Amino acid sequence: MTHFLARRALGLALTVWIVVTLAFLMMRLVPGGPFSAERRLPAAVAANVDARYHLDWPLWRQYVQYLGPLNVDTHGLFGDRERVFGGVLAGDLGPSFRHRDYTVNQILAESLPVSLALGSLALVWSIALGTVIGVVGAARRGSKLDLWLRMGSSLGIALPSFVIAGLLVLVFALTLGWLPVAGNTSFAHFVLPSLALGAPVAAYIARLVRTGLIEALSQDYIRTAIAKGLPFSTVVRRHALRGGLLPAISYLGPAAAGVLTGSLVIERIFAIPGTGSHFVASALDRDYTLALGVTIVYSVLIYSLNALVDLAYTRLDPRIALEEL
Amino acid sequence: MSLLEVTNLRVRYDTPRGPVWAVDQVSFKLDAGETVALVGESGSGKSTTALAILGLVAFSGGTVETGEIWFGGKNLLALREDELRAVRASEIALVFQDATAALNPFLTIGLQIAEVLEVHRGLSRREALVAAGKALGDVGIAEPEARLASFPHELSGGQRQRALIAMSLIAKPKVVIADEPTTALDPALALLVLDLLRREREQNGAGVLLVSHDLELVASEAKRVHVMYAGRVAESADADELFAAPWHPYTAALWRARPRLDGERPKRLAAVAGAPVDPAALPTGCAFHPRCEFVVERCRRERPDLSGLLRAEGAMSLRSGRRSACFEKERLALPREEASTP
Ligand SMILES: Nc1ncnc2c1ncn2[C@@H]1O[C@H](COP(=O)(O)OP(=O)(O)OP(=O)(O)O)[C@@H](O)[C@H]1O
Ligand code: SF4
Ligand SMILES: [Mg+2]
Numbered sequence: 001m002t003h004f005l006a007r008r009a010l011g012l013a014l015t016v017w018i019v020v021t022l023a024f025l026m027m028r029l030v031p032g033g034p035f036s037a038e039r040r041l042p043a044a045v046a047a048n049v050d051a052r053y054h055l056d057w058p059l060w061r062q063y064v065q066y067l068g069p070l071n072v073d074t075h076g077l078f079g080d081r082e083r084v085f086g087g088v089l090a091g092d093l094g095p096s097f098r099h100r101d102y103t104v105n106q107i108l109a110e111s112l113p114v115s116l117a118l119g120s121l122a123l124v125w126s127i128a129l130g131t132v133i134g135v136v137g138a139a140r141r142g143s144k145l146d147l148w149l150r151m152g153s154s155l156g157i158a159l160p161s162f163v164i165a166g167l168l169v170l171v172f173a174l175t176l177g178w179l180p181v182a183g184n185t186s187f188a189h190f191v192l193p194s195l196a197l198g199a200p201v202a203a204y205i206a207r208l209v210r211t212g213l214i215e216a217l218s219q220d221y222i223r224t225a226i227a228k229g230l231p232f233s234t235v236v237r238r239h240a241l242r243g244g245l246l247p248a249i250s251y252l253g254p255a256a257a258g259v260l261t262g263s264l265v266i267e268r269i270f271a272i273p274g275t276g277s278h279f280v281a282s283a284l285d286r287d288y289t290l291a292l293g294v295t296i297v298y299s300v301l302i303y304s305l306n307a308l309v310d311l312a313y314t315r316l317d318p319r320i321a322l323e324e325l
Numbered sequence: 326m327s328l329l330e331v332t333n334l335r336v337r338y339d340t341p342r343g344p345v346w347a348v349d350q351v352s353f354k355l356d357a358g359e360t361v362a363l364v365g366e367s368g369s370g371k372s373t374t375a376l377a378i379l380g381l382v383a384f385s386g387g388t389v390e391t392g393e394i395w396f397g398g399k400n401l402l403a404l405r406e407d408e409l410r411a412v413r414a415s416e417i418a419l420v421f422q423d424a425t426a427a428l429n430p431f432l433t434i435g436l437q438i439a440e441v442l443e444v445h446r447g448l449s450r451r452e453a454l455v456a457a458g459k460a461l462g463d464v465g466i467a468e469p470e471a472r473l474a475s476f477p478h479e480l481s482g483g484q485r486q487r488a489l490i491a492m493s494l495i496a497k498p499k500v501v502i503a504d505e506p507t508t509a510l511d512p513a514l515a516l517l518v519l520d521l522l523r524r525e526r527e528q529n530g531a532g533v534l535l536v537s538h539d540l541e542l543v544a545s546e547a548k549r550v551h552v553m554y555a556g557r558v559a560e561s562a563d564a565d566e567l568f569a570a571p572w573h574p575y576t577a578a579l580w581r582a583r584p585r586l587d588g589e590r591p592k593r594l595a596a597v598a599g600a601p602v603d604p605a606a607l608p609t610g611c612a613f614h615p616r617c618e619f620v621v622e623r624c625r626r627e628r629p630d631l632s633g634l635l636r637a638e639g640a641m642s643l644r645s646g647r648r649s650a651c652f653e654k655e656r657l658a659l660p661r662e663e664a665s666t667p
Contacts, residue, residue, distance in 0.1 A: 220426035223384055227421075228441050228492075229413035238440075242431040318476040319430055 004322050008307045012300065019299040020088065020292060024063055027288055066292070068092065093293035098285050104293035107278060112297065115262030115274035118190055118197065122259050126198030127205060131248070134209025138244070139236055141214060149206065156203025165196035165269045182271040193270040197263055201255050205248050213244030242316050249316070253309035257302040261294075327354040327395075328532045329378070329417070329500050334392035336373050336382055342605040347373040347387065349556040350631075353549075355500065358526055360533040362543040362564070364579070365553035366597065368604055371536045374553075375502045377402075378534075379417055380409045396500070415445040418498035420522070422505040424485040428477040428492075434461070435473030438492045445496050460491040464521060483514050490521050497529055504536040519546065540583045544568050552576045555602045555612035558631055562647040572634075572649035572658045574619045611652070619653040627652070634658055 047056070054062055068087010093104035133153065137146045156164075172192060173181040183189045216222070217240050225239040226232075262276030275294060282290035314322045336348040348370040355361045363371045376382045378394055380401065394401040396417065401409065421427035429437060438460060439453035448456065454473055461469035464487040477485055494501065503522055507515035519542075525531045537543055543550055543564065550567050552560040552575065560573035571577040578597040599616030602608070608615055614624040631650040651657070 220421070220423065221429040223381060224419075224421055224427045225429065226384060227379055227381060227413055227419045228444070229410045229415055230440065230444055231407075231410065234440075234444075238432070239429050317431060319478050 001322060004311075008303075012303045012307075015303050016296060016299050020067070020296060021063075023292055023295045024066065024288075025059075027283075027286065027291060028059060030286075066094065066289075088296065093296070094289040096282075096287055096290045098282070098287040098290070104289050107290060108275065108293060108297060111262075111273055111275045111278055114184060114272060115267075115276060116260055118194055118266075118272060118274060119256075119260035119262060121190055121194040122198030122201065123256055125194065126202035126259075127252070130202040130205025131209050131245070133202070133206035134248070135213060135236070135241070137206065137210040138213035138217065139232075150210070153203040153206045153210075156199045157207070159199075160265075161196050161200060161263060162265050162269060164199050165193070165266060168192045168196055169269070182269070184270075184272045189270070189272075193266050193272060196269075197259055197266050201259060204251060204255065208248040208251055209245060212247040213240055216240040216242075216244035219243070246313065246316060249309055249312055253306040254302065257298070257305050260305075261298050261301060328357045329355040329534070330393075330395040331374070331378065332393045332395070334374065334377060334394070335390040336370070336377055336387050337390050338373075338385075338387045340605060345604045346390075347556050347604060348377065351392075351551075351553070351556075351558055353551050353558070353561065355532040355534055357499065357532050358530045359549070360522075360526060360535050360547045362535040362537060362547035362550045363553055364537055364540060364543050364550060365559075366538060366579075366601060368555075368601065369553040370556040370604075371538075371553055372504050373556075375419065375504050375534065375536050378500075378502060379413050379419060380404075380406075381419075411445070414441050414493070414498065415496045416498055417500040417502065418493045418496070420490055420493045420501060420503040420506055420518075422508055424489040425477070425482070427489055428485060430477055432476070433473065434475050434477065434480065434488050438473075438488070438495055441492060441495050456495065457491075460495045461488060464488070464491045465517070466491075483517070486510065486514055486518060487521075490518065494521075494525055497531075499531055500534065501525055501531050502534045502536070505538070506535070507539065507542060508537070515542075540568075540579060552579070555604060555607060557612070557650065558648075559613065559651070560649045561631065562649075566647060570658065572647065572654045573651045574617045574653070574657065575613050576649075577657060578616075578618075611650075619651075619656060621653060623652050 054065060057065070066087060068090045091105075093108070095103050096107055099107060133149050137149045140146050169181055169192060172179045179191050180186075180189050213236070217236070219240075222235060222239055225235045230239075261279075262272075262274035264276045264280045266272070267274045267277045275297070278290060279294045279298075281287070282294060311322075314320050331354075332352045334348050334351040335346060338345045338347055351370070351374055353361060353363075363374060365371055373382060373387060376385070376387075377389055377392075378401065382389060389402055392402060396412070399408075401412065404412070428434070435454050435457050438457035439448075439450060442448045442453040442456055443450060446453075458470045458473055461472055466472055466484055466487050472480065472484070472488070477488075480488065501522065503518075506518045506522065510518065522533055522535075523546075526533050535543065535547055547564045550560075550562060550564050551558050552567070552573065554575050560567065560571065560576045562572065567576060568580060571580055575597070582597050597616065602612055602615075608625075610626050611617070611620075611624040611629050614620045617624065629650045629652050631648045633646075633648055634655060649658075
């Protein structure tokens, strides 16, 4: 176990470093800067602003400063303490270039909990519902019910989330008036967005569980279990479910990361101040530090969730040893 | 009355190429304490027959069209699913061929054995595990209690095979169906399996239905043999009679083509000349006629029924119940007579 954790921690550090470096370079390669979209600044002012954020530095120096904690600021560690930021390794993601009075840390501290809460809610219901639908579909394979459930899942996968969101708002908020249209001030505000956010995940899980379970049910050892005189429900629950769930579980790593980090579309529609909208906006605005900050959070999340999935795998399948992962 | 009696069994699989009658008009009996064998080349319907007895053909997409399977005064084919469940493993057990595939890789050996007793004998998990440990010891697994917590992949091939047999036989079934129990095994392991099956028969009086394509094995183990070809029984006879003088050209060819004792045990049934029959496109008349050296005109038009000899010498066959589905069986059964008639 410690072996596994140590290796994963190392892997995480390496992955994040590579992601940060690539993102850092890529963002500088696209033309335009954080301030080029604004009214043309007088050349002197532009130079001032650039100097304030060290955009006038050579790239390598900016990179070293960004990573930290090595300080290459002209003012120096013992200078006038005007260092712009301490660097990623010191846990300081720097100031936002666009949200002038905020640091990236502040923005994330405000928006990430919102996205995480919404995403967890979406995950919980979509995993539960998707699994149940998948199991029912596999157990009643070929029945009318199975057909309907499969059609439902196909819709959930095919429909874009803004369509689902729109339909939900239309029915439950505008027509029935049961739930608020938008905002994030109460639990009720989270219901519709979590439904819209989780719908494709639930549909995908339903499909993966169904095919996984059908595959598992066709194994020789299932025939053995039936030949032992076990009730079908026991055969499914005890003998088929573990194997049948494995595909859905490997999907869950990336899916959970995607849902937890928030979706731009859902957050826009429901006016939820989550991280998802910041990610896209920051990239478009060339808000370098914010975009990099969100990227770092995302990659940490994705990497950790995948490690979690691997861990779950070893719990489910005794043939996979933790040491080999 | 026999322990198990199969009459007129007919099983259909619907395949993309049309319906296949994998088993057709198959009848046989099995008594307590005896071994009866089904032999035949690949695709002759042996496994399907075995699976039909426990109502398992639906699992692979087959349908039992006609037939009766009498066991303990009940027709198994007429039972409800829950009644049939009570028979499985408890009264009639299947020993599957490939232990690696037949054991669930996700569950411990102990649980897989114990659950048989839990469901059929109402034991608690704890009691059932104790019994499972004993059963593992009985089939010769060292440190049986420790092995209860092992997963199948943690055992050697031999241990897995032993565990599978312990699992199949733990509820002391009256009928044991062994489908190719030795085919994939090395000789030492094959001997072990046969030994365990024999012990079950001799000590507990179980009837053993042995499904195999290994003629040597069948000749040494079985009292009665049913040779299957293209889903039908080609010949039924006591083992000693059958191999001394086959009454069906297919049996004769099989017996001639069998690998010799000094050779290796065959993985597949030794080749009989001619192409194996395609069950989706059965020849007219006798299904064996394209490969038969005794073929006559009638064989291409009519299908021979399974029956004894018509002549006086056939009276013996009535007593022993020996039968062959061949128009020309007299030529095989009474070769001397044929030689004397011009
Ligand atoms: N699930 C299935 N679907 C369609 N056809 C099947 C199925 N299982 C078996 N068959 C067909 O039924 C026939 C009999 O098969 P069966 O497995 O009973 O033969 P077998 O005598 O046990 O052969 P083997 O020695 O290869 O095990 C074969 O022609 C096979 O193609
Ligand atoms: S019936 Fe005719 S074809 Fe069939 S086995 Fe007998 S002799 Fe051969
Ligand atoms: Mg078979």
